[in-house]
């Protein structure tokens with residue numbers, strides 16, 4: 001049996017970092033920035049007022065001083081008057097500070113009314129002020145030329161707001177890997193369909209497709225096919241238009257393992273020392289033009305699919321995007337124990353309640369326990385040389401949901 005690490009190395013060897021596309025900044029959430037973004041503009045771009053009020057010279061502002069008002073400076077003003085000794089200019093939040101002024105007095109601290117009012121010819125300031133009061137200085141957030149966003153950043157509304165502020169309208173974001181998902185099994189019925197004798201609803205295709213999106217991929221094909229080799233081969237012919245093809249089921253040692261039968265001449269099938277998820281296969285397929293397509297065959301049991309998706313598909317999609325592939329985990333105490341098969345690394349769906357770990361289902365990591373998966377907020381990892389965990393033991397838990 002291969003170790004999880006050795007198999008993961010094989011899987012990651014299938015990845016090629018995808019090229020970037022110039023993308024409008026107001027979308028593409030979750031995609032990866034391909035280049036550093038230095039600031040084309042300072043933030044703020046010019047000295048401006050933080051308040052609606054009057055731009056003044058500090059030296060003039062003794063309590064009760066009467067100042068002559070020389071003009072109005074709304075936000076968006078393309079020019080400003082100069083404020084000389086004994087003078088003030090009415091100014092709005094975000095408007096450029098005029099030459100001569102070195103502070104802003106909010107309208108509430110003057111004799112003038114708040115809100116829409118004609119420009120007064122003079123203003124009385126109630127109090128003294130200090131240099132820079134209510135002024136936002138150019139570049140106090142970032143200076144032009146500063147490196148603001150780094151290659152490898154995951155694109156987000158916050159990143160977009162920063163990019164807009166420093167002068168970008170579009171940025172190079174890596175394309176998402178396109179993923180084709182094929183569930184196999186003659187027993188499968190579409191979700192919600194009538195389930196006859198020996199049939200079960202197909203849950204794997206939508207589980208994997210949803211996880212692909214969670215992991216940052218784009219689902220381009222999602223389908224269930226039966227165990228007829230010709231029909232599966234035809235579906236694979238379509239699937240190889242993607243960057244990654246993921247199948248579920250049909251990889252074990254039964255008499256009708258369709259995935260194995262159709263691709264075994266090109267792809268090596270292995271056993272990985274993990275539970276669930278033991279039978280696996282990965283390799284490179286070719287599209288009709290000879291382009292390499294990453295292929296991942298997951299076992300059919302739904303919890304095996306879930307665990308294998310987190311263990312192998314998640315890092316594969318990350319590698320295609322040029323992102324780190326490590327899986328963050330934390331050591332947490334066990335509140336309720338469970339058994340684990342010696343010689344295989346076990347991944348158990350668990351709930352974390354008050355910082356302590358319990359299995360999401362009393363049967364632990366049973367690979368068919370699909371209806372309890374939604375109760376889990378993480379996968380606990382039990383080492384190969386351990387045959388169970390007890391209350392008080394510590395296990396590594398990888399969060400599957402925030």
Ligand SMILES: Nc1nc2c(c(=O)[nH]1)N[C@H]1C(S)=C(S)[C@@H](COP(=O)(O)OP(=O)(O)OC[C@H]3O[C@@H](n4cnc5c(N)ncnc54)[C@H](O)[C@@H]3O)O[C@H]1N2
Nearest residue numbers: 183185201202203204205249250251252278299300301304
């Ligand atoms: N003699 C042996 N039998 C099995 C072994 C073994 O080592 N020797 N390994 C077992 C393990 S472990 C696993 S995992 C499964 C993997 O089998 P396959 O990948 O061939 O998967 P299937 O047989 O097609 O399905 C397994 C199970 O999952 C259900 N299933 C399949 N697809 C779906 C779907 N889309 N939605 C919901 N459920 C699905 C299917 O009905 C089966 O119950 O092999 C063991 N056998």
Ligand code: MOO
Nearest residue numbers: 276277278304367
């Ligand atoms: O290894 Mo299987 O994935 O236990 O169900």
